[in-house]
Amino acid sequence: MSDxxxxxxxxxxxxxxxxxxxxxxxxxKFVTLILLAICIVLAAFIIFRMVxxxxxxxxxxxxxxxxxxxxxxxxSPATIKDFSKITRLNAEVTSDGQSVSVYPDITTSGTITExxxxxxxxxxxxxxxxxxxxxxxxxxxxxxxxxxxxSGIVTEIPVTVGQLVSASQPxxxxxxxxxxxxxxxxxxxxxxxxxxxxNATMETVAYPGRYYTGTLTYIAPTVxxxxxxxxxxxxxxxxxxxxxEGMYVRLNxxxxxxxxxxTVPEAAIKTYLSNDVVYIADNxxxxxxxxxxxxxxxxxxxxxxxxxxxxxxxxxGNVTDxxxxxxxxxxxN
Numbered sequence: 336m337s338d339x340x341x342x343x344x345x346x347x348x349x350x351x352x353x354x355x356x357x358x359x360x361x362x363x364k365f366v367t368l369i370l371l372a373i374c375i376v377l378a379a380f381i382i383f384r385m386v387x388x389x390x391x392x393x394x395x396x397x398x399x400x401x402x403x404x405x406x407x408x409x410x411s412p413a414t415i416k417d418f419s420k421i422t423r424l425n426a427e428v429t430s431d432g433q434s435v436s437v438y439p440d441i442t443t444s445g446t447i448t449e450x451x452x453x454x455x456x457x458x459x460x461x462x463x464x465x466x467x468x469x470x471x472x473x474x475x476x477x478x479x480x481x482x483x484x485x486s487g488i489v490t491e492i493p494v495t496v497g498q499l500v501s502a503s504q505p506x507x508x509x510x511x512x513x514x515x516x517x518x519x520x521x522x523x524x525x526x527x528x529x530x531x532x533x534n535a536t537m538e539t540v541a542y543p544g545r546y547y548t549g550t551l552t553y554i555a556p557t558v559x560x561x562x563x564x565x566x567x568x569x570x571x572x573x574x575x576x577x578x579x580e581g582m583y584v585r586l587n588x589x590x591x592x593x594x595x596x597x598t599v600p601e602a603a604i605k606t607y608l609s610n611d612v613v614y615i616a617d618n619x620x621x622x623x624x625x626x627x628x629x630x631x632x633x634x635x636x637x638x639x640x641x642x643x644x645x646x647x648x649x650x651x652g653n654v655t656d657x658x659x660x661x662x663x664x665x666x667x668n
Contacts, residue, residue, distance in 0.1 A: 408652030409664040410616045413599050413642045420591035420632040422528065426519030426537070426569065428582040432512060435485045436505035437464065444501045445469035448478055452489050452507060460486045465494075465506050487511045515578060517549060517569035519586055523558050526565060528590040530554075535569050537584040541577065548573045551588065591630055598635040603648040604628060614654050616647040616662050623656035 445467035452464045463480045470476040491508035494500055517537060521529060533551040553568035603613045611628050614621045626641030654660060
């Protein structure tokens with residue numbers, strides 16, 4: 336190929352490239368303009384939203400930065416009163432009474448002609464309770480009386496008038512009266528809290544709401560290996576009307592008694608950094624107070640230091656030291 340031909344070919348190629356470069360440049364400018372327009376629209380939209388938000392904020396009611404929430408609470412005063420700690424047990428009414436059978440004083444046999452007693456009747460020793468005619472056909476004898484050998488309550492009459500009985504046939508059974516007592520058992524874990532002489536109250540199923548009183552008179556020296564408990568006995572005192580042998584009773588044993596103790600409801604006791612504390616309602620503010628606690632019976636807790644009589648302690652409400660409070664319920668302890 337000649338030099339002129341080569342030059343012509345090169346010139347043609349350069350021209351095409353130049354044309355392509357110009358087309359690409361125009362395209363890039365077009366894309367740039369579109370992106371710039373989009374950016375302008377987005378910027379305008381953002382500015383518009385910011386302006387509206389500022390206007391809306393200007394219409395809002397200013398809110399104080401340090402607004403404090405007031406918590407509704409219940410409170411109760413620290414009170415001086417007698418404190419009792421009660422252990423509740425199940426027990427039964429028993430007695431040492433015995434039953435005595437009454438036999439006729441005859442040598443052979445005879446017929447019951449009369450019965451002078453009824454079940455549940457009290458009789459005294461020497462009372463005539465029945466008559467027996469020991470006569471045989473063709474003979475006549477004076478009726479023989481049957482006499483009570485002991486005083487007590489007639490619990491059984493196993494014969495009827497007209498029945499033929501022998502000297503070994505009991506005419507009646509008499510229960511010899513004796514003092515009632517309450518028998519129960521106390522779990523091993525409570526043995527360290529009881530002692531002979533403690534007071535007790537009892538309630539029966541038959542007479543709910545009627546309480547009997549008694550005194551702890553016996554604590555077994557051993558512990559039952561199966562039940563892990565020790566037997567105890569209570570001697571009833573006062574009016575025992577309605578109390579009968581065999582009755583089931585709910586026994587309340589007073590294991591601790593403190594006179595003139597400063598107490599608060601158990602719900603008022605909290606823990607803060609391993610310390611027992613209460614929160615006192617003090618002129619609309621909760622104030623934390625470290626206290627020293629004594630015994631508790633599930634309802635009241637004894638306070639030995641840290642409080643004064645009449646201090647209003649918070650019993651319900653989620654508070655901490657300095658919380659703004661409103662006492663909506665005040666209870667007497």
